[in-house]
Amino acid sequence: MIQNPTLKSTMKAWLYILPMMLIIFTFNLYPIVKSFAMSFYTDYNFYDDVVHAYGLGNFATILQDSDFYLAIKNTFVFVLGVVPISIALSLGIALLLNQIKFLSGFFRTVYFLPFVTSTVAISLVWNWLYHRNYGLMNYFLGLFGIEPVLWITDPDYSMLALVIMAVWKGLGFNIILFLVGLNNINETYYKAAKVDGASGIRRFWNITLPLLGPTVFLVSVLGVINSFKVFDEVYALFQAKPGPAKSTLTIVYYLYEKFYTEYQYGIAAAAGVVLFVIIFAVTLIQFAYNRKFVHY
Amino acid sequence: MKQVLETPAGLPPAKRASWLLADAGMADVLKKGLIYTALSIGAITMLIPFYWMVVTSLKTPAEAVAMPPVWMPEVPQFVNYGTALEAAPFGRYFLNSVLVTVVSTIGELFTTILAAFAFAKMKFYGRSLLFTVLIATMMVPGELLIIPNFVTLSNFGLINTYAALIIPYLASVFSVFILHQNFVSVPDELYYAAKVDGCSDFRFLWSVMVPLSKSAIVAITILKVIGSWNSFMWPLIVTNDRMLRTLPVGLQAFTTEAGTKYELLMAASTLVVLPMIILYLFLQKNIIMGISRSGLKG
Numbered sequence: 144m145i146q147n148p149t150l151k152s153t154m155k156a157w158l159y160i161l162p163m164m165l166i167i168f169t170f171n172l173y174p175i176v177k178s179f180a181m182s183f184y185t186d187y188n189f190y191d192d193v194v195h196a197y198g199l200g201n202f203a204t205i206l207q208d209s210d211f212y213l214a215i216k217n218t219f220v221f222v223l224g225v226v227p228i229s230i231a232l233s234l235g236i237a238l239l240l241n242q243i244k245f246l247s248g249f250f251r252t253v254y255f256l257p258f259v260t261s262t263v264a265i266s267l268v269w270n271w272l273y274h275r276n277y278g279l280m281n282y283f284l285g286l287f288g289i290e291p292v293l294w295i296t297d298p299d300y301s302m303l304a305l306v307i308m309a310v311w312k313g314l315g316f317n318i319i320l321f322l323v324g325l326n327n328i329n330e331t332y333y334k335a336a337k338v339d340g341a342s343g344i345r346r347f348w349n350i351t352l353p354l355l356g357p358t359v360f361l362v363s364v365l366g367v368i369n370s371f372k373v374f375d376e377v378y379a380l381f382q383a384k385p386g387p388a389k390s391t392l393t394i395v396y397y398l399y400e401k402f403y404t405e406y407q408y409g410i411a412a413a414a415g416v417v418l419f420v421i422i423f424a425v426t427l428i429q430f431a432y433n434r435k436f437v438h439y
Numbered sequence: 440m441k442q443v444l445e446t447p448a449g450l451p452p453a454k455r456a457s458w459l460l461a462d463a464g465m466a467d468v469l470k471k472g473l474i475y476t477a478l479s480i481g482a483i484t485m486l487i488p489f490y491w492m493v494v495t496s497l498k499t500p501a502e503a504v505a506m507p508p509v510w511m512p513e514v515p516q517f518v519n520y521g522t523a524l525e526a527a528p529f530g531r532y533f534l535n536s537v538l539v540t541v542v543s544t545i546g547e548l549f550t551t552i553l554a555a556f557a558f559a560k561m562k563f564y565g566r567s568l569l570f571t572v573l574i575a576t577m578m579v580p581g582e583l584l585i586i587p588n589f590v591t592l593s594n595f596g597l598i599n600t601y602a603a604l605i606i607p608y609l610a611s612v613f614s615v616f617i618l619h620q621n622f623v624s625v626p627d628e629l630y631y632a633a634k635v636d637g638c639s640d641f642r643f644l645w646s647v648m649v650p651l652s653k654s655a656i657v658a659i660t661i662l663k664v665i666g667s668w669n670s671f672m673w674p675l676i677v678t679n680d681r682m683l684r685t686l687p688v689g690l691q692a693f694t695t696e697a698g699t700k701y702e703l704l705m706a707a708s709t710l711v712v713l714p715m716i717i718l719y720l721f722l723q724k725n726i727i728m729g730i731s732r733s734g735l736k737g
Contacts (some may be wrong), residue, residue, distance in 0.1 A: 148562040155640070156563035163554035166610035171576050174587035181587060189590055236481060239474050246475075252723060253482045256489065259719040259726070261669040263687040264708040267694060268492045271701050277504045279491055311485065316730065323731040372580050375671045382694055395582045402586050403676055415583035422580060 181412035189408055201413035211414065213389055214397040215421075217302065221393065222370040224306040225313070230362055233314050237321035238351070251322070255315030262312070266379030269308045270295060273380075295381060298390035305391050309376055313369075317362050324358030325351070360433045364426060371422050374399060394418045489712075496520070496706035503702045516702065523706040527696055531682060532689035533710070539604045539674075539685055540667040546609035547663055548656070554615050556644045559622030560630055570619075573612045582672070589676060603677040604685065608667060614659045617729070621655040622648055658729025661722055665715055686711045 148156075181187070186196035205211040236254060240247050257265060272279045273294035281291040294304040332350050341349070352359075374395040377385060385392035385400075394414060402411035495503055497515040524530060557563070558570055588607055589598070597603045625648055633643045649656065671687045678684055684692065690711050697703045719726060 148564050148566070152561060153563035153565075156557040156561040156566070159557035159561065159640075160554040160569075163550040163610040163615060166550060166606070167573065167576070167612060169591065170588055170607040171579075171584065171612065172572070174584040174591070175576060175579050177587035177590075178583050189593070192590065192594060236478070239478055242474055243471070243478070246478075250478050250482055251727075252720070253485050255723070255727070256485060256716065256719070259665050259715045260712045261671075261687050261690075261715070263669075263671050263691050264711040265488065267690065267704055267708050268488045271495065271705065272488060272491060274701075277506060277508075277701075279487065279508060282506070282508055311488070314485070319727055319730050368580075372582055374582065378671070378675075379691055383691070395580075398582060398586075399672070399676075402589075408586055408590070412583075412586050415580070415586065419580055419583055423578065426578075 178412045178415055181409055182416045184409040184412075187409055189406075201409040202417075204410055205413050205417065210389065210392065211397060214392045214394045214414075215417075217389075217391060218371060218373070218393045220302055221306060221309070221373055221391075222367055224302070225309045225370045226363060226366040228306070229310045229313055229317055229366060230359065232310065233317035233362070234321050234355075234359070236314070237318050237325060238347075240318070240322060241325045251315075251318070254318050257312045258315045260312075262375040263379040265312065266308065266376055269304075270380055270382070273304050296387050298386065298388040301381065301386040301390045305373075305376060305380060305386070308380060309370070309373065312376075313366070317366070320362050321355070321358055324355050328354045356433075360429070364429050367425055367429065368422055371418065371425075394421075492705050492708055492712070495702055496709050498702050500700065500702060519702050519706040520710070523693075523697075523703045523710070526703060527689060527693045527707070528681070529686075529689060529693075529707060529710060532684050532686045535601075535604075535683060536668055536686040538601065540664055543605045543608040543667050544660060544663050546605070547611055547614060548660060550610040551614040551618055551659065552644065552649060552656070554610075555618035555622050556640075556648060558615070558619050559625075560627070560648075561640070574616060577612055577616070585673065585676060592677065598677055599680045599683060601683065604674055604683070607673070608670075611663070614663065617659055618652065618655055621652040625651055654725060654728060657722070657725045661718065661726050662729050664718065665726075668715055 182201055183197045183199070184194050185198045185200035187194050240250055273281075275281065275291055275293050275296065278294070280294060284290075284292065292300050294300050328351065332354070333346060336346050336350060372395055373393050377391050377393055377396050378399075381387075381391060385396045395418065398411045398414045398418070401407040401414060494510070494512065496519055497517065498509060498512045498519075499516055502509045502512050558566065592598055592603045592607075597606070629647060630643065633647060669687060670685070671691070674685045674688045675691070678688065681692075690707055693707055694704060697707075
């Protein structure tokens with residue numbers, strides 16, 4: 144039948160992809176090139192889109208800006224807080240869910256619920272839960288005799304507040320992926336292990352975890368990529384501020400401030416490029432680690 | 440060693456249940472009990488913020504800030520919802536969100552179905568190169584693209600219009616990728632048979648491919664609707680006009696307007712969150728299928 148492309152079939156196929164390509168080219172492909180270019184615009188008038196000077200000035204500026212280092216540090220703290228905790232908790236919950244039949248659908252629904260909700264709306268709810276005087280968090284802590292914590296206004300606690308909320312919000316997504324992973328493990332391995340008298344803990348370490356390697360890898364890669372881009376949560380939880388004393392200023396928040404409130408397009412683009420490079424590098428490291436330690 | 444690993448399949452369900460119970464020793468019962476306890480504690484933790492949001496939205500101002508907290512308001516104050524709707528044009532925000540979500544979802548489905556079909560079934564020059572380039576763009580954080588996209592739209596004079604909220608979201612590489620996977624699995628023989636019978640590509644696509652891939656299409660649709668409804672950073676940046684705000688942007692602005700009236704804030708938050716929760720409860724199978732199949736999001 145039609146094995147090789149012809150001029151006619153090519154024209155026709157391009158007609159089919161044209162609507163998608165128009166949008167993707169204008170708003171995805173072109174801006175990728177453009178934003179890399181913009182990071183080198185040192186004198187730029189965006190009203191008439193005219194560039195007066197190019198250079199490395201923007202990168203020099205952000206690399207001398209203590210706020211930018213703070214943003215990088217905060218973002219790494221956030222990622223290193225959210226991703227491991229979320230993986231451990233969601234794996235644990237998925238393992239438990241996998242052992243029950245009755246109500247397991249109900250539990251899955253509940254755990255996934257935060258994922259479908261607006262980050263802004265739910266961050267406001269958490270802002271209320273974290274309220275210093277009337278918040279439920281401090282009320283519960285009070286039941287254990289713990290002094291009220293200034294979750295939103297104390298720079299020592301604001302990152303913790305952000306991490307707790309982000310873990311809560313993303314848990315259900317990871318649980319679903321782990322349940323799929325667990326489902327894919329062949330039942331016969333467990334039967335064989337049981338016959339051989341392997342304990343539950345040994346079965347977990349020697350069967351479940353190694354065979355779940357690819358899922359752990361997928362969950363951690365997605366978690367890292369998404370956590371590096373955190374913005375909505377910060378903006379809404381701390382009421383349009385990057386936390387007390389910039390304690391939750393993240394890279395995307397920095398980009399947003401440079402771009403939207405200071406009109407420093409070149410600097411914002413440079414920050415975005417640095418973010419891209421960081422995400423790319425971390426993902427590559429994860430892939431290298433995966434190749435070395437995860438066996439399929 | 441007599442360890443039975445499977446329930447005898449021949450038994451009727453009722454007998455099978457009693458067989459299981461008889462087999463389960465005390466240790467098993469205890470283990471199950473612990474599992475259910477742990478999962479319930481987790482579930483309560485997940486639900487508390489939602490419960491607190493709804494309950495606070497039904498409290499009087501005094502009840503909202505009472506300590507110890509009021510778990511159930513004396514008389515539910517549904518009036519808070521009316522007050523919140525009057526305090527800010529939430530009706531307008533709601534319509535804006537509906538418009539943006541519906542139009543961008545329909546548009547994206549149209550562009551996605553056509554493109555995924557071409558990549559899956561048609562032979563053309565540049566196919567694999569183009570597909571690879573598109574997949575590679577998924578690596579780039581969308582936040583980086585906001586700056587040039589803002590410039591592009593302001594060059595077209597489209598800042599502060601519905602077009603700015605909708606047009607960039609009329610296509611998605613992610614959706615094309617997911618649907619492409621599905622279309623590829625439809626056997627080629629079906630395509631060739633239809634061609635022999637004189638069926639046009641376009642008709643084949645809509646009357647055979649699309650119905651066969653219904654569940655994947657539903658999945659990408661829901662993920663798109665959720666993403667579009669909850670989207671915040673882009674609408675925040677491209678709209679200054681109050682009348683163009685979508686719900687999340689309007690809600691965020693409302694926090695400065697409502698100040699410390701938490702019962703009103705929670706009523707407004709409930710209004711934003713509720714539609715997606717209802718959608719989720721009705722279509723959760725498709726959402727979960729979409730996620731487990733792709734293992735990716737937006």
